Each structure stands twice: as structure tokens, then as C-alpha cells.
Amino acid sequence: MSGPAAGVDVRVVWDALAEVPDPEIPAVSVVDLGIVHAVELDGERLRVELLPTFVGCPALDVIRDSVAARLVGMAADVQVEMTFAEPWTSERITAEGRRKLRESGFAPPGPQPQTRGDLPLFATIATRPQAACPWCGSDDTALENPFGPTLCRAIFWCNRCRQPFEQFKAI
């Protein structure tokens, strides 16, 4: 076989990636989360680069394998790799991704804490993450635990509707 499979172009690859769910929050896809860094289709070679959400995320291998499985047959040589070339940040979650998170009961990440290169990390010590309640929309919420059921989720309490909820962390 020479070149990509018939009818396959970069757009088709992106559409296919949009069907690969995140293993920990299946309502959102890897495209919604913004973890696809690059798609290169070059003759017989299809190369996809993914950004890890968390360095120690145990789902990374699962994500890589499910992306590779979805792209099988689109080119003779399909490569799926993780890269730190650019840090994944929660700002990369798309508007569509945020909507899907909210519908599934997760508060989307708020504004990023200060982790700019020119500011000492120490400046973030009194950071208080904010989140709007995904159930009632209230901003009157409190962080219960910055560490939730998975590395990327924090636990909040809504003072208005008096329910706990999770937020996809702002990192």
C-alpha cells in the first residue's frame, strides 16, 4: 500500500479521534479535552502526538492504545506517541468539552492558578480554586478536597443546593 488508505485525510483522522472517549470521563473525547497535540499524515505514515493531562496519569496507556485502535488501517504505519513538547493545560478543553463536562455533573476547570514561568511557584500557596456548581449554577461553593477520585478531579461542596460535586482541575 502506498499513501494513506483511500478517502483518509487529516480531517477524517480528527473526526475519528473525536470518537475516542476519555477512559475516566467517557462523556468527553480526547479532542474535547485538547490532548491531541498534532496529527501528521505523510504518505504511508500517520503520526499522532498526545499530551498527558497529568504526568502520572495511569490512563495514559489506555488512551494511547484506544487511539491507536481507532486509527488502525488509516495508514500503513500508525504511530501514537505521548509528548511533553507543550504542557497540557485545562485551558485546552474546548467549549464543547466544557459543555459535556457540565452535562455530566462536572464543573469545568476555572481560571488557571499562577504557574507562569516568571512567577515563583510559592506565589500559588494561598490559591483557592473556584468552581460554579454544575447542578444549580451557584458560585457559592467551597473546595472540600483538591484530590478527588482521579488525579484530574477535585471535590467541591455547593452551599446553595447543598450537594457535593466534582471539578475537572484547573492546571
Next chain:
Amino acid sequence: MTTPTAEQLDRKTRAALAELLLAMADDEFVLGFWDSEWTGIAPVLEEDVAFASLAQDEIGHAQALYRLLTDLQGGDPDRVAFGRRSEEYRHARLLDHPRTDWAFSVARRFLYDTADAARLDALVASAFRPLAEVVAKMRREETYHLLHMHAWMERLANGGDEPRSRLVHALDHLWPDALCVLSGVDDGPLVAAGVLAEPLAAVEQRWLGGLAPVFGRLGLPFPFRRDDDRLEPRTAPPAGCRGPERSDDFRWLWEQFTMVYRSDPEAIW
């Protein structure tokens, strides 16, 4: 800024870079294992979850750093992580202590996380790009560690006689060994090559300068005296800050975390 690849660094700088990567990776790895011990027995359920996540983050960071090391000098990251003798680990003596009680684990983590934050600040613009990239990612996660541990420091310091006295006792015990986190690496060539922004002694001063107001606000003893703008420790750090002498507690932990690897180096678990 020039961005040398590993091949372009001279021999001395490469050796120093390998030393730095191993020291940082071992710090994260060993702390991750100590903190994972709280899983199931932390004072409240939330802290079971939090310490498990903190430990998972640190072991993830260690994995990325071991990989940078083996990319630099060859070898297998798992072999470096699990295949060494206990005296070959290069973590700071701060991580030689067992988890002890809750206040002790909180104090240790706070001292470590803040020192590590100062170290990461000095590496975020590293001329060695692969390290700068991993550090940029780690810093975003460390923000959550800092805010969580700071909240616990406040809670214990203001939580009445027993929590406060346990915290003060733990800090008193840990301070000399905490000074080991920002030492034990040949930083001269790293600063000259732009791998590290400034000497570790300067990083340490930024760390202590950031901690002083926090300790002041919490009314906790801060065992340093000002000497021209420098903060000098009242007790000097011990010799052998990064081994090879190790505590019995660390040898016990090493027995635990290498058990599977030693019984079958090819095992996948």
C-alpha cells in the same frame, strides 16, 4: 537562549545533569512510597484519597525523570527505579524518615514540596529542553500540593495544644535534613551551561525567604538567623546529605518497593 541537546553538553555537564535528574527522581520516588503508606489509615477518608493522589503524582514525576535520565545515558527506567541496592539511591536524607505520625508526614511534605517548588522554579527555563518541558508540567500539579499542605500546616498550627506540639516537634526534628533537598549535586557546570538558573545555595535562599513569612504567620519556630540578607541555619545540614549512609527505615521501605522486581525483574504488574 541556546538549547543544547544532550550530545552537545560536555562530559562534566552531562555527569552533573545525570546526578541532578537522579537526585530529583529519587526524592519524588521515595516520598511517593512513604506517602502511599497512609492509604487506608489516614486520619480522615479525604486524606486517604489526597495522600494516595499526592503519592501517585510524585511517582509519576519520578517515572518521567528516570526516563530523562535513561534517555541521557542509556538504560531502562524500571531498572534504575527498582534495580539498585539501597545504598545507591540518591534521595535527600529528609526522605529517609518513616511516615511516623500525621503531623510528621504533613511537616515533611510541606518542607519538601516548598523546597522542590524553589528547585522547579530554577529549572523551568532550563537550556536543557526535555527537562524544562517536564518541569513545566510538574509545576502545574505542584500548585495543588502546595495549597493542600499549606492548608494542613494552618490546621495543625492553629488546632490546639496537641496538634501544634506534634507539628513543632516534627519540624524541629526534620529541619537539618530538609536542608539536604537543595544540596548534594554538582551545580557549578549546570549553572554555567544554563541548565539550572542559579546555584543551589541561591535556590535555598529563595526557598527560605518564601517560608519565613509563612512560619511567622503561623507562629512556628523558624531556626535561622539573618546574616546580611542571608538566612543562616542554626543547625548545619548533616554530612552525606544524599547517601550512601541510609537509615534502617529506608532499608525497610526499599525491601518493600523492590520486592516484586527482585523476585522477577521481567514481571509486569
